[in-house]
Structures are given as C-alpha cells and as structure tokens.
Amino acid sequence: MRRRCGSGSEGYLLTLLSPPSMLQFIRLSDTSDPAAAYALVTHHWKIPHPNLVVSVVGGEGEMRVRAWLKDVLRKGLVKAAQSTGAWIMTGGLQAGVGRHVGEAVRDHTTASTNPSTHVVAMGIAPWGIVDHRILPAFHSFSPFLFPAIKGSFPARSPRTVPVSPFCPLDANHSVFFLVDDGTQGRAGGEASFRARLERFLAQQKVGAGGESFSSPIYTYCRVSDAVHASIPCLLLAGSGGAADCLAGLIEETQPGESLKALAIKKMQGKFPDDELEDLAEEVGSRKQTLFLFLCELPRTLGIKANIKERRSSEATCYLDELRLAVAWNRVDIASTELFRGDILWEPSLLVEPMRDALLGDRPALVRLFVENGLDISQFLTWKELERLYKGAPEVSLLRQLLQRRQVASPEPCLPSDHLLLEQFPSDYHLPQVAHILSELLGDICAPFYAGLHPTGHKGTKGLLPNEDSVYLSECSPNPWTDLFIWAVLLNRREMAMYFWEMAPDAVAGALAAARMLRELSHLETEAEEEAAMKDLAMRVFGECYRNSEMRSYKLLIRRSYLWGGATVLQLAHQADARLFFAHDGVQSLLTQNWWGEMHRSTPVWKLLLTFFCPPLIFTKLITFRGVHPSPFHSLPSPSNLESSSSTSRQFWLRRWHQFWVAPVTAFLGNVVMYLLFLFLFSYVLLLDFDPPPPKGPSGSEIALYIWVFTLVCEEVRQGCFVGSQPLPQRVRHYFLDTWNQLDITALLLFMLGVACRLFPQSYESGRTILCLDFMIFTLRLIHIFAVNKQLGPKMIIVGRMMKDVFHFLFFLGVWLVAYGVTTEGLLVPHDRRLPWIFRRVFYRPYLQIFGQIPLDEIDAALISASNCTYDPVAILMENANPCTNTYANWLVLILLVIFLLIANILLLNLLIAMFSYTFSKVQGNSDIYWKSQRYNLILEYHSRPALAPPFILISHLHLFFKRHIRKVQSSKGCHFCECCEDIMGNLLAVFSLLSLPLSILLCVLTTIHLVGHRSILRRLRWAGAGGGGWRQPFCGVGCSWQRTYLALRQLCVRILCSRTIGQRLELLILKYP
Structure with missing residues (x-):
C-alpha cells in the first residue's frame, strides 16, 4: 500500500537510555532536495562540515555479524572517522551493521574527553519500516517539558525489541533522515534520496567511501548508484554477501579478460540472470572506483588496502586514491602503490595532499611527499603558511593565543577553498604570529613576519589585505624553519622533529624550540618536549666539538640569520639550557673569552702585580696566546687585507690593549x-x-x-x-x-x-x-x-638553603608566638607597655632557643623580692616594675619544658634534615647551575670598561667620544657575537639554504678560489632564494663547471639522504670554514 505522508517535520528524539540523550531528526520525502538537508545539518544544527563521508551499505536485516567485523567497525572505522573528521552514514536502525556502528560510536564517545573529536553517525532510514511506537502523536507530550527544543515535537525513543517488519531507530546515532516514499513495511525506500545525497556530498570536495556487508539486490543497486556518481566504494572482503561477490569478481579479473563469463560463473544464483550482464558491464566500465580491502585473518585488526594496478602513468588518475590515503593516514599504501616509480607525479599535484597531511599531523606522509618531488620552497608561500596557522585545532593552545592577538580588520576574509578552513573563519595573519613569537622568544631575536608588507603601518600593525596577490604568492625564504616553528607551536613532536632535521642551524633551532616550549609550559605542560629539544642541541654540538674545537666555538658565537641574528649562546641562555652550558665545549669557550689573549694558566699573583705596575705588561711576566689566523684566511678577501695591516701596529699598543680588555x-x-x-x-x-x-x-x-x-x-x-x-x-x-x-x-x-x-x-x-x-x-x-670553581657551586647550595630557612621560620614562628603569648599572659598580666610586651612575646622565647633562659623571671622559687607593683598606671608611667604573677607557675614551667623540647630538638633537627636533603639534592647539580650562571658573570665583565670605579669615569668619557663623536664600533662584541660578512660567511648562509653535500661544497670553494669572481656569489644567493632551477644560476660559469656540479650532485644523493640538513650545516662550518 502506498500512502505518502506529510513530510518536512524536524525535531529531537529524547531517548530513555542511561544517560538520556537528544537525537536530531528530520522527516522528508524521497524527492527532497539533498542540498536543503545538508544546509539544515551544517547551518541549523551546527554540525561541522565533513572531510570524508563513509557510507556503510548493507547488513540491515542481518542480525548476527561476525565478531572480527565488530572489531573492524569499532577500532578501524570509528577511529578513522575520528582522525579525519568524517561522517558515517548507515541505515540508522537497530539491526545488523547499523546497530554495531552505533555501538562503536557510543564506545568512542564515552572514552573520548576531547569534544573536537566527536564522531557524527548519520542514519538514513525509510519511514515505512520505522517502528511508529517511538513517534507518538503531537499532543501526547506537553510542550512545557522541552521549552528550549526547536522543531515540530519531541519524541521519546524507548529501547524495544524490534517487531518484524518494523524496526526501531538506533539511539547511538546523532542525526536521522526519515525518508517517506509513501510505502509501509518495505525496505529500500530511502535509496534514491541517499544516492542523491551522496552525489551532492561528492560535489562538495569531501571524500566519500562505501562499505558493503550484505547480499541483496538492494546493496548492488546502492553500489551501482555510487559508481554512476563516481563515488569511490570500499568493499570489505570477507564480510559476506554482496561484498564477497563483488570482491571476488574484481580480484580474479585479469587485464583484457572478458567479464561476462566470469560474472556468470562467480555470481550464478546470487543475482537474477537478467542482471548479470548489466553487472559485468558496470564493473568493467567503473572498476577504477571500486577498491578492495582484504582481511587476511578473521581477527586481524589492521586493514591492508589493495589498489588495483592501472596501465596509465598519469598522476591525475590517482588523485582520489592519494587523497584517500592521506585521509586514512595510510603511508604504506601511498609508498607501495602510488609512489612506486611508474607514476609521474608533478609537484603541483602534491600541493593539496601536502596541505592535508600537514593539517592532519601526518609526518610520514609529509616526508614521503618531499622525497618524491615536492619542492618545499615553492610550496610554502605566505598564503600557505597563513592557512596552516588558520587550520590550528580549536582546542590547541596556538588557537587560543591567536584569538588573544586577533585584530579586527575592516576587510572581510576571503573564503578558503580548503574544506578544513571553513570551520575556522577567524582572520589570522602572520603579523599576529609575530607578536606571539616575540613574546615566546624574548628580545634576542628580531621579530618574525613583522615587516612582510610594505604598506603595513603602525595603526594596523602590518596586517595584510587578502587581495594582495604579490604577498600571497611570495615564497618563504626559510620554509623548513617556518614549518618547524609552526609544528612547535602546535606541539606536534614528530612533525617538529622532521622539520628540525631538514632546517639549517640545528643547534640554534633546537634551543629556540626549547625556549618557546619553556614559555608555553606556563600555560600547558610541555616539560618533556622542552628537555628533548635541549638534549638534541647538546648532542649535535657535542658531535661538532669532537670534530673541531676551534670551529665549534665559531658555531656558538655566529649570528644566525634564521633566528633574528641571535647566537647559540644567547638562545641557550634564554631557554635556560643548563646542561648545554655545562658542556665542555661551551665552558672551554667561556674560559677562553674570560682570559682574552692571555694564556689561561697565568697565575693570579702575576695579574695583580701587573695591575698595580702596568709596565710589566711589556715583559715576559704574562704569557699571551699566539695570534691564530682567521678561519677564513685561506682565501683572499678584503678582511684578510685589513687583518694584515692591523698586525703592523706597534708591539706595546697591542699588548696594552690585550691586557686591559680581558674580562x-x-x-x-x-x-x-x-x-x-x-x-x-x-x-x-x-x-x-x-x-x-x-x-x-x-x-x-x-x-x-x-x-x-x-x-x-x-x-x-x-x-x-x-x-x-x-x-x-x-x-x-x-x-x-x-x-x-x-x-x-x-x-x-x-x-x-x-x-x-x-x-x-x-x-x-x-x-x-x-x-x-x-x-x-x-x-x-x-x-x-x-x-671561583670551588665557591661558585656552594653559592647555589646556600641560596637553596635560604629558601628552606624561610619555610622553617613559618613552623618556628607559629610555635614561638603560641608559647610567647601564653607565658606573657600567665607571668605579667598587668603590663600595658607594647614595646615590653613585644619584647617578652617574641625576643625572650627566641633567646630561650639558644639557652638564655631567665629563670629569675619565670620560676617562682627563684624570683627575688624587689620594688614591684600590680598597678597598671604605675607600670605605664614606669614608676615601678611589674610584679611577676606566681599563680599557676607550675604551668609556665611545663610549657617551658615542652617549648624547649619541640623547638630545640624537633624543629632544629627538622631544619638540619632539610639542609641535608637540599645539600644532597643540589650538590650533584650545583656544578651545572654554576656553569650556566658563569656565562652571565663573564658576559657582564666582558662588556664592562677596562678601568674600575672611581677611574671608570675616564672610560665612560672615552666610550662616549669613541661611539658618538668618532662613530667607532666596539671590538668586544666579536668574542660573543660574530657576523660573517665576507665572501665565505655569505657562502655558509647560501649553502645552508641549498643544503649541499660536503663534496659539492668543496668543489664550489675550489672554483670560487680559482675564478675569484663575485658574480658566482650573486648567482648562489639567487639560487638559495628560490629563483629559477638548479641549472640556471650556473649558466654563466661555464659548461664544464655545470657538468661537474650536476655530476657531483648526483653522486652525493646518498650523503644527502643519510645525514640531516641541520647536522650538515654544522659540519659545513667545521670542515670547510
């Protein structure tokens, strides 16, 4: 019987489960517009847009489902939906697979504490087979019970036993589409609407997938509809029914083999004979949209994808598979099936999957894309970097910091074509990130991203208009460092570790990350990640120090152009990296700078004697270190000419300067x-x-x-x-x-x-x-x-013990006040003089702790007769001393014994135990604390003038005349901060961008030494900035050089892959300075 009921009602179902929940539903016709239903779900019900739609087809009438299949649903399907933000679409009934999907969603919701990982289970059920007992009449419930509920009516959904042919809705689903096709008791009435809804979702740039579990014709029709709509379908082989039939047909079909005979052979008796030919044609023409998942063992939880090999080598044919592999985080599929070498992937095709992998925290896929042709310097534009910051999760600390720094812009934000970003309409720009980085990194680094746009002014804080195409298309000069900062701010450890390996300046980068994590730890616990970054910095520097001491010193004091001109020592100080300062290489550099040009074994008495008798500087009393040639002395440069002219200065002036400028x-x-x-x-x-x-x-x-x-x-x-x-x-x-x-x-x-x-x-x-x-x-x-090496660590211990003393004084003060006030009230109740009261309440008990007990004032048997009075006025006028009250004197003596017992034995021994614990705890680490504080002391005296007060006034006048009149820069800064401005210093920066192997660097150095032309340097700079290909910068050098370069580059691929970029930069400085 067909009777089309009124549709278009919407509302909430109130379940009678424990605990009760509100379920959203809409009753509609099978001819309803899916766009209107999608708008209701996303805009009216505020359900986030999906990144992937998984449609589970079949199994509605199969009440018993295999146990291993339940585990697949619970631990595979729902987990994938959680990680990708997917919608799971089922029949929505308490029968078969739909019920088990609902139970899996329920278990996930119960165990999850993060609201951002909510899984949306959507049921599309035919109105004609829904048990109408759960949908009572409108007047059965009072509207006052649900005053805040929108919709036509609230309905109660009891958990009942299904009665054929009707079946109740599953209460574990979140949303229901009740499709009314005018029939009663017939399944499949929702098929047309479901197919049109899936086709509409496929056009919204979201992934769509299907899984089949049963064998009726209805399931085949659903697969056929999805195939016609070009929606990928995932067939779970081994689940039975139509899925096994279609899986067997696909798996056994060989290229070029006729499908008709095989279809008749495999599916005889399972489908009507008149449908077999149509089935063979459908499978043959749309086989690229059907994907087979093989479950090798019944209890195997992992699902191994088997994407059928195609003859085409065009990468555009595999974009859907790649997008699906990214959504499911299946790097094994991507590496073995999509990047096996026969598919030609253009870098432009990997941009969108790379963005999805970054936002979805897929470090293995990011590494795979980079290794297979994605140019990160071309990928990471300022627009792309802003997208990454906009895509920060809602519950992340970075999102909260950006919201605090958000500045209202009069320009509306352009809609993004990336689906994830539609959930985050906040208009975040890189200058806002610059404010956060300036707060996290402190004052030692120049601000990041602060001056990107020339039209930015003080009023707008450099915010950039969205229509600035020049800005949006400009590539980041340091893409790996920018991605590393982004990953650290999001606390994505594996992603940050990969970017740290690829970025230059590994030591400085690790210390900067430790500094950022240290500041973020005040808002969120990041102690483990901070310690890991400090350990990485120390290990990399330790390797450099073992290779060459002198060049590792240069690594410590070299300004890092990637980190705002800060040095490694400055970053370590800001990050409070005590273990890094305790390294032998760092301490050796500090000792060398502490003694200046003098030998570090010079006795102190010689220094004092020379200090009071300056002419001894020109004798052999003090030994000076030999003048070491500059690390860049091997190649001709203007700085070498200046150094050679400086060596011709008079001997006595040089020695005078070397002695007095030493810290x-x-x-x-x-x-x-x-x-x-x-x-x-x-x-x-x-x-x-x-x-x-x-x-x-x-x-x-x-x-x-x-x-x-x-x-x-x-x-x-x-x-x-x-x-x-x-x-x-x-x-x-x-x-x-x-x-x-x-x-x-x-x-x-x-x-x-x-x-x-x-x-x-x-x-x-x-x-x-x-x-x-x-x-x-x-x-x-x-x-x-x-x-002092002996007294310095003891200062740390004394400082910690001072904190223990303050804690101890709290306990002592409480007991002292209790005893002092009690004895004062018992012995001298008539004295009103506040100074004497405070003296006897606080000072006298304090002296009793050290053995000064005035028994002639406390013990009645020892109190001598004197001129005293009980008159408060006479006592106040100090005409006579107050008499001691002898009533209950026995109680005073008992309190004295108890006070001395607790104060002298208990509390003092407690203080000794606290000191002993502090000493044993700090003694092992005091040397580390002292070495980190030693840097501050040496830096302080390194920057001080040579003369001490009161003669320091002469130095101040000399500095004022030298800096502001003659405009001469200070020469002291080179000991703790060095800028490589010559040709080799620029090469270090260029090669850190190019990430060249060491052998190529040697060849380039030899060529520059022979050619000696600065045009090569300009070409290198242009290549490092990302302009042009690898061959273009060297076109003017010569064909022989170009061929040599390309040959060396091919030979060093293994070195480039086996050694991280950050470590190569340090080894660049060590071996080829």
Whole structure:
C-alpha cells in the first residue's frame, strides 16, 4: 500500500537510555532536495562540515555479524572517522551493521574527553519500516517539558525489541533522515534520496567511501548508484554477501579478460540472470572506483588496502586514491602503490595532499611527499603558511593565543577553498604570529613576519589585505624553519622533529624550540618536549666539538640569520639550557673569552702585580696566546687585507690593549677597587663621620660621594646603553637580574642616607641608613665568589638553603608566638607597655632557643623580692616594675619544658634534615647551575670598561667620544657575537639554504678560489632564494663547471639522504670554514 505522508517535520528524539540523550531528526520525502538537508545539518544544527563521508551499505536485516567485523567497525572505522573528521552514514536502525556502528560510536564517545573529536553517525532510514511506537502523536507530550527544543515535537525513543517488519531507530546515532516514499513495511525506500545525497556530498570536495556487508539486490543497486556518481566504494572482503561477490569478481579479473563469463560463473544464483550482464558491464566500465580491502585473518585488526594496478602513468588518475590515503593516514599504501616509480607525479599535484597531511599531523606522509618531488620552497608561500596557522585545532593552545592577538580588520576574509578552513573563519595573519613569537622568544631575536608588507603601518600593525596577490604568492625564504616553528607551536613532536632535521642551524633551532616550549609550559605542560629539544642541541654540538674545537666555538658565537641574528649562546641562555652550558665545549669557550689573549694558566699573583705596575705588561711576566689566523684566511678577501695591516701596529699598543680588555683584568680591577671602597666606607662611618654642615662632611666622605657617583654612572650605562634592543627592553632586562636589584637598592639607600645626614634634624637617621647600606654593599661581595670553581657551586647550595630557612621560620614562628603569648599572659598580666610586651612575646622565647633562659623571671622559687607593683598606671608611667604573677607557675614551667623540647630538638633537627636533603639534592647539580650562571658573570665583565670605579669615569668619557663623536664600533662584541660578512660567511648562509653535500661544497670553494669572481656569489644567493632551477644560476660559469656540479650532485644523493640538513650545516662550518 502506498500512502505518502506529510513530510518536512524536524525535531529531537529524547531517548530513555542511561544517560538520556537528544537525537536530531528530520522527516522528508524521497524527492527532497539533498542540498536543503545538508544546509539544515551544517547551518541549523551546527554540525561541522565533513572531510570524508563513509557510507556503510548493507547488513540491515542481518542480525548476527561476525565478531572480527565488530572489531573492524569499532577500532578501524570509528577511529578513522575520528582522525579525519568524517561522517558515517548507515541505515540508522537497530539491526545488523547499523546497530554495531552505533555501538562503536557510543564506545568512542564515552572514552573520548576531547569534544573536537566527536564522531557524527548519520542514519538514513525509510519511514515505512520505522517502528511508529517511538513517534507518538503531537499532543501526547506537553510542550512545557522541552521549552528550549526547536522543531515540530519531541519524541521519546524507548529501547524495544524490534517487531518484524518494523524496526526501531538506533539511539547511538546523532542525526536521522526519515525518508517517506509513501510505502509501509518495505525496505529500500530511502535509496534514491541517499544516492542523491551522496552525489551532492561528492560535489562538495569531501571524500566519500562505501562499505558493503550484505547480499541483496538492494546493496548492488546502492553500489551501482555510487559508481554512476563516481563515488569511490570500499568493499570489505570477507564480510559476506554482496561484498564477497563483488570482491571476488574484481580480484580474479585479469587485464583484457572478458567479464561476462566470469560474472556468470562467480555470481550464478546470487543475482537474477537478467542482471548479470548489466553487472559485468558496470564493473568493467567503473572498476577504477571500486577498491578492495582484504582481511587476511578473521581477527586481524589492521586493514591492508589493495589498489588495483592501472596501465596509465598519469598522476591525475590517482588523485582520489592519494587523497584517500592521506585521509586514512595510510603511508604504506601511498609508498607501495602510488609512489612506486611508474607514476609521474608533478609537484603541483602534491600541493593539496601536502596541505592535508600537514593539517592532519601526518609526518610520514609529509616526508614521503618531499622525497618524491615536492619542492618545499615553492610550496610554502605566505598564503600557505597563513592557512596552516588558520587550520590550528580549536582546542590547541596556538588557537587560543591567536584569538588573544586577533585584530579586527575592516576587510572581510576571503573564503578558503580548503574544506578544513571553513570551520575556522577567524582572520589570522602572520603579523599576529609575530607578536606571539616575540613574546615566546624574548628580545634576542628580531621579530618574525613583522615587516612582510610594505604598506603595513603602525595603526594596523602590518596586517595584510587578502587581495594582495604579490604577498600571497611570495615564497618563504626559510620554509623548513617556518614549518618547524609552526609544528612547535602546535606541539606536534614528530612533525617538529622532521622539520628540525631538514632546517639549517640545528643547534640554534633546537634551543629556540626549547625556549618557546619553556614559555608555553606556563600555560600547558610541555616539560618533556622542552628537555628533548635541549638534549638534541647538546648532542649535535657535542658531535661538532669532537670534530673541531676551534670551529665549534665559531658555531656558538655566529649570528644566525634564521633566528633574528641571535647566537647559540644567547638562545641557550634564554631557554635556560643548563646542561648545554655545562658542556665542555661551551665552558672551554667561556674560559677562553674570560682570559682574552692571555694564556689561561697565568697565575693570579702575576695579574695583580701587573695591575698595580702596568709596565710589566711589556715583559715576559704574562704569557699571551699566539695570534691564530682567521678561519677564513685561506682565501683572499678584503678582511684578510685589513687583518694584515692591523698586525703592523706597534708591539706595546697591542699588548696594552690585550691586557686591559680581558674580562679577567676587569674582574680583578673591580674586586680590588671594591674592597678599597668598602674600606673607605667603613672608615667614614666609624672614624670620620662629621656633624652636618657647616662642620661636615669631611674630605674622605666627599671622596666616598664621588666614588658612589661613578658607581651610579656605571649602573646607568649597564641598564640603558648595553645591548642593541630598544631602551625599554634593555631596562627591563637589567632589572631582571637579582644582583642589579641589589645594586639599585644600595645606591638608593645611600642617596637617602646622605640626604638625611646633611640636616641636623635627620642626622642620626641618615647615619643609621648609611650603616644599613654598608651591610648591603658588603653582601655584594658574594657575587665575586661566583667566578671561583670551588665557591661558585656552594653559592647555589646556600641560596637553596635560604629558601628552606624561610619555610622553617613559618613552623618556628607559629610555635614561638603560641608559647610567647601564653607565658606573657600567665607571668605579667598587668603590663600595658607594647614595646615590653613585644619584647617578652617574641625576643625572650627566641633567646630561650639558644639557652638564655631567665629563670629569675619565670620560676617562682627563684624570683627575688624587689620594688614591684600590680598597678597598671604605675607600670605605664614606669614608676615601678611589674610584679611577676606566681599563680599557676607550675604551668609556665611545663610549657617551658615542652617549648624547649619541640623547638630545640624537633624543629632544629627538622631544619638540619632539610639542609641535608637540599645539600644532597643540589650538590650533584650545583656544578651545572654554576656553569650556566658563569656565562652571565663573564658576559657582564666582558662588556664592562677596562678601568674600575672611581677611574671608570675616564672610560665612560672615552666610550662616549669613541661611539658618538668618532662613530667607532666596539671590538668586544666579536668574542660573543660574530657576523660573517665576507665572501665565505655569505657562502655558509647560501649553502645552508641549498643544503649541499660536503663534496659539492668543496668543489664550489675550489672554483670560487680559482675564478675569484663575485658574480658566482650573486648567482648562489639567487639560487638559495628560490629563483629559477638548479641549472640556471650556473649558466654563466661555464659548461664544464655545470657538468661537474650536476655530476657531483648526483653522486652525493646518498650523503644527502643519510645525514640531516641541520647536522650538515654544522659540519659545513667545521670542515670547510
């Protein structure tokens, strides 16, 4: 009986399961427009757009499904849908495969805590066989029970036993399409609408797949409809029914063999005879859209794809297979079937799969695409990089940081042609990423992506219009580094490791990543990844140090153009890489720079003697290291000519300069003069502190004022004129140091004390402040111990023990206050003098801990008779001492015993145990902490002037005249920061971009040495920037050079594949500087 019911209703089903859930459904006609249904699901119900549509066909009437097939559905299909953002379409009934798919989705939803991995199970069921008992009349439920529900009515869905021919809906599905074709009790009424919906989804640039499980004609019709719509179908062989029939037909068909005879032989009795010929024609003409999955063992959980070999070598014929392999993360299929060598893949065809692999976190596929012809320098444009940042997952920390930095733009965002990005309409640009990187990397690196667009101005913070085609098509000059930063910000470890291997500057890159992860760890736990990056940096540098010490030093101080001009030492300091600083190579470089040009075995007494008697510099008392030739001295360059002219300077000027610019000389000078300053300060306070003017101050006190003024000038220089960052950043960096804070405190207290002592009314206050200030100046001497190898680590232990003392004082203070207030109330209840009360509550119990117990004030038997009173007024006027209350004196003695027992035995032993634990814990790592702090000390004295206060004022005047009048740059920076500006330095940067093997580098160096022409360098730069092919930059050099280059490049393929790019850069510097 055909009776077409009214359709177009939508609403929610309220299930009576535990827990209850709301299911969305719509009742529609079999002729309804699938576009309207798709718009309802995505826009009205807010269900995300699919990246892949998996349509499970068949099995609706098969109540028992094989156990291994259940595992495939649970652990294969749903897991793949979770990772790809797919829709799973079934019949939606509590029967056969549909029920098991629903149970698999339910189990996944229960176990998953991430809302972004929600799996959408969509049921398309015929209205004529749905058990109508779950859809009561409209008036059966009060509308007030569901006031917030949109739609025609809410319906309750009980879990009932299906009664043939009707079947209830499966409550584990999320969305239902109830298709009404006007029939009752007949299956297949939804087939036409389902086929049109799948055809519509296939046109929306989403993947579509199907799996077949049963054998009726209905299943074959569904496969036929999908084949006509060019929708790929996946046949699960071994599941029975029509899937096994079609799988056997496809598997046994040989190229050129007639399908009709084979179809009659294989499917005789399973399909009507009049349908067999049509079946053979369909399979033969559309065989490229049918894919076979073989389950070799019944309980095997993995599914091995078997894509039939095609005769065509055109890559365009395999785009759907490649897209499916990326969606399912099947690198084995892609490598063995699609990239086996007979398919010619153009790089342009791999752009979209590469983007999907990056956004889907498929590092193995990314590596496969790069190894098979994808040019990453041409792929990663600024537009593509913005797409990657826009495609960050909704729950990722990077997305939250971008939303904080999002700046409203008046230009509407252009729609993206990439389906994943439609879910993220936020308009993110690279200058916003630049703000995040500047916060994570600090002030040592130049900002990334900040000045990409010339029209960007301060008001818009450099944001770029979407229609700027020049900007969008411009390629990134450092694609591997940009991808590495993107992967680190998304915390994709495997992807970041691959990009780190391919990017130049491996040591600097690992330390920069550790710095970013260290800052991100305050918002999200990334401790393991941070430690792994630090370990990578140390291991790579260790390999470089074992090859060549001198050239590994150059690696530490060389400015990295990829990381904003920062050096490896600066990045390690920002990342707090203590183990990296503890490496023997880093410490050897620090020791070498600490001694300057002097030999590191020079005794300290020789330095002191030469410091007080400068003419000894020109004798053989101090041994200087020999002048080593420059690492780039082997090839002619203008810098070599300058170095040869500098060696002709007079001997005494060079020796004078070598002695006074050494950091160890500046350190000893500052120590000696600081001790003299403390001696002068103590002399003024104790022996020569005259009354206020006009009688004072004395001459020695005025000399002290001048000395402190030079100290102030030096602190101003350190805070405002050291470094290349803007002034606010320099000041902020200066105040972050604890010793600088101590210096500022001492100087401010000195100024306050001097201001007070100049006036008679505040003379004593000024003297008191200066006495306290002297103590702070003396504590500054502790900083001197940091340079000593024996005392330096002990400072770390003392600092940790100070923190233990503060924790201990909390327990001691609680017990001390409890005992002090109790005994004060029992012994002297009539005293109202607050100073004496505080003295007896806090000070007396504190002295009792150290054995000073006044028994004549506590024990009634020892209290002597004296002139005392109980009158509070007399006590307050201090006419007589308060009398001790002897009532309950026994309780006071008991409290004294308990107090001494807990304070002297329990708490003090607790403090000793805390100190012992801290010592044993820190002792093993104190050497590592000290070595990392030693870098700060050496860097501080390396940047200080040669003369110490008060003579440092002469150095300040000399520096001002030299920097601002003569415009001469400082020569001290070359020890910790070196820029390779000559021809070889530029070659290092160029070859780091080209990633050339070592043998090719040797050939290029030899050619440049022989030809000696800078046009070669310009061509190399152009090639490294991505302009033109490999052969074009060398066209003007000569055919012989070009052939030699290409031959060497082919011979070094194995070296290029077996050694990472980052390590090759370090070995470039080591072997061929």
